[in-house]
Amino acid sequence: MTGHEPFVDIHCHLLPGLDDGASSLDDALAMAAMAVADGVGTIIATPHQLGKNAGNSGQSIRAAAERLQRELDRRRLPLKVLPGADVRIEPDLPGKICRGEVVTLADRRRHVLLELPHDVYLPLDRLLADLSSGGVVGILSHPERNVGILNQPKVLPPLIERGCLLQITAGSLTGVFGARIQRFAESLVADGLVHFVASDAHSVGNRSPILSAAFRRVAGLAGDEAARELCCRNPAHVAAGRPVPSGRRSAGQPRRLGGFRRVFALEASKVGTI
Numbered sequence: 022m023t024g025h026e027p028f029v030d031i032h033c034h035l036l037p038g039l040d041d042g043a044s045s046l047d048d049a050l051a052m053a054a055m056a057v058a059d060g061v062g063t064i065i066a067t068p069h070q071l072g073k074n075a076g077n078s079g080q081s082i083r084a085a086a087e088r089l090q091r092e093l094d095r096r097r098l099p100l101k102v103l104p105g106a107d108v109r110i111e112p113d114l115p116g117k118i119c120r121g122e123v124v125t126l127a128d129r130r131r132h133v134l135l136e137l138p139h140d141v142y143l144p145l146d147r148l149l150a151d152l153s154s155g156g157v158v159g160i161l162s163h164p165e166r167n168v169g170i171l172n173q174p175k176v177l178p179p180l181i182e183r184g185c186l187l188q189i190t191a192g193s194l195t196g197v198f199g200a201r202i203q204r205f206a207e208s209l210v211a212d213g214l215v216h217f218v219a220s221d222a223h224s225v226g227n228r229s230p231i232l233s234a235a236f237r238r239v240a241g242l243a244g245d246e247a248a249r250e251l252c253c254r255n256p257a258h259v260a261a262g263r264p265v266p267s268g269r270r271s272a273g274q275p276r277r278l279g280g281f282r283r284v285f286a287l288e289a290s291k292v293g294t295i
């Protein structure tokens with residue numbers, strides 16, 4: 022693996038005191054330092070919004086991101102923090118985005134990070150169409166950890182055909198959430214169905230802001246170019262408000278063919294291929 026651009030993390034619970042992520046400024050600074058040491062240059066801070074976190078207003082998130090950026094600058098920690106949200110799907114989401122109540126990624130009204138309930142899959146066709154008519158693209162966060170999708174993975178390709186983008190969690194690829202989720206995440210990457218890898222970090226502990234291990238895993242599964250695309254380039258497009266190539270990525274060049282591919286085929290058959 023040769024060098025790569027800085028990582029850009031589009032899903033990270035970095036802002037202190039807004040949700041179940043960083044609970045204090047010190048926590049947030051420790052997470053930021055860990056991310057910088059791992060090669061992360063930009064984090065889109067995504068506290069939960071709507072659902073149980075209805076108290077997180079757009080205004081409070083934007084202000085918290087600015088406050089944290091000032092603290093990072095004061096300490097000369099070279100990290101850019103942009104506002105965003107991990108948004109629970111609710112009625113009138115497009116209206117809430119339009120009115121600025123829900124924060125899109127990097128606050129650019131181009132991409133919104135969508136969070137499904139953990140246990141079920143809800144059809145997203147109507148929501149994606151409504152968002153699209155307002156010029157907003159939905160990014161579905163960690164589909165590999167949704168029980169409904171794990172049991173019915175064939176729902177994903179039609180979503181991608183409709184322009185939905187998929188973000189998987191870095192820890193899923195390194196086994197943090199167990200073997201079944203790891204195998205599913207690997208199969209999605211190998212099949213070209215993933216557009217982003219993000220940390221979904223909540224602390225410096227088990228769910229930390231480390232992306233390098235997942236980057237290496239993607240390179241092993243789909244090639245170095247795919248790793249750069251999922252961990253650096255596509256997320257950088259989001260941070261800049263630029264469009265991200267949608268649809269299925271054509272097969273990359275995995276670094277380890279043969280043995281791994283055979284294992285993958287066996288494992289994929291256990292979780293159900295898509």
Ligand SMILES: [Fe+2]
Nearest residue numbers: 032034107221
């Ligand atoms: Fe999250």
